[in-house]
Amino acid sequence: MDREIYDEDHEAFRDVVKEFIKRYATNEKREQWDADGEIDRATMLAAGEAGIIGLSVPEEFGGAGMLQDYRFRAIVLEETIQSGNGSLAGAFGIQDDLAVPYLVHMGTDAQKQKWLPKMATGEVLGALAMTEPGAGSDLRGIKTTAKKVDGGYLVNGAKTFISSGKTADVVVTFVKTGEGNRPDAFSLVLIEDGMEGFDHGKKLNKVGFHGWDTAELSFTDVFVPEENLIGGVEGKGFIQLMMNLPLERLSIGVAAAAAGEAALKWTLDYTLSRDAFGSRSRTSRTPGSRWPTWRPRST
Ligand SMILES: Cc1cc2nc3c(=O)[nH]c(=O)nc-3n(C[C@H](O)[C@H](O)[C@H](O)COP(=O)(O)OP(=O)(O)OC[C@H]3O[C@@H](n4cnc5c(N)ncnc54)[C@H](O)[C@@H]3O)c2cc1C
Known part of the structure; x- marks a missing residue:
């Protein structure tokens, strides 16, 4: 940098x-x-x-x-x-x-x-849940619904690949509040740890970043009060995602x-400090460059 x-x-x-x-x-x-x-x-x-x-x-x-x-x-x-x-x-x-x-x-x-x-x-701690088992790049394909009921919404559905999903206390969740897949059919709601019907699911094994949880979340008739609608406005979820x-x-x-x-530095540190074939690689530094330039050992 x-x-x-x-x-x-x-x-x-x-x-x-x-x-x-x-x-x-x-x-x-x-x-x-x-x-x-x-x-x-x-x-x-x-x-x-x-x-x-x-x-x-x-x-x-x-x-x-x-x-x-x-x-x-x-x-x-x-x-x-x-x-x-x-x-x-x-x-x-x-x-x-x-x-x-x-x-x-x-x-x-x-x-x-x-x-x-x-x-x-x-x-x-927070998390953001958009992706579902059947919808990633094309978020308009999500199936998690938030049906309007007295005083709030009933949320049903599932999310996957949610970073920090296991440890999160509150999850900014992308849900369908309307019909069809027009941009105004979607909203963001805050779903809180401990709400009845909200399960943080299992942690997923990843290729890397093992110390950072990624989870599958599920929602079964989770009652989410109206005041948990982000910004208090319905139908703006898509735009809110696009903004952030x-x-x-x-x-x-x-x-x-x-x-x-870091990978370049660690590689250079290692390759330039180890002895191989009886000697070390020789280096030169280009003026103005922070990195040494590798030159093959002359035989
Ligand atoms: C480690 C990890 C952490 C993540 N964390 C989160 C998180 O915190 N919250 C969250 O909501 N999601 C998270 N995700 C999910 C991530 O956002 C999705 O994986 C991503 O949106 C892609 O969706 P998908 O996996 O369903 O792939 P797909 O949408 O099925 O795409 C598969 C491939 O097809 C390509 N593709 C898709 N559509 C088209 C098209 N129309 N034309 C050409 N090519 C196309 C894509 O570019 C991609 O290469 C995480 C994923 C990973 C791996």
């Missing part, structure tokens, strides 16, 4: 993140997260305390109020990923890039008051660049 985009405040924040990782993301902890398939809540609470999650929560709700400056989030991504803590990066990202923004940008005042302070501290998903894409881009840089 081009470090010139960061100023002194960012670099001071980077030190906080590095210190947090040194203290909390020890090898033992990482092994435990991988074995458990999730990040323990104490670590998430410590991240809240250190101001590493809840970055976009406005200060009036107890957050860091860094909504306008994504570079702070980029630093969290860089430092977690480049220290080999992809699962931690993912868990922080779901909270800050996928869950919190729906409340910050689109929540009603009551929703902000209720959820944001606890999301800033890590007491409440670019932020998720940005976080994936930053994470991928950080991971690529």
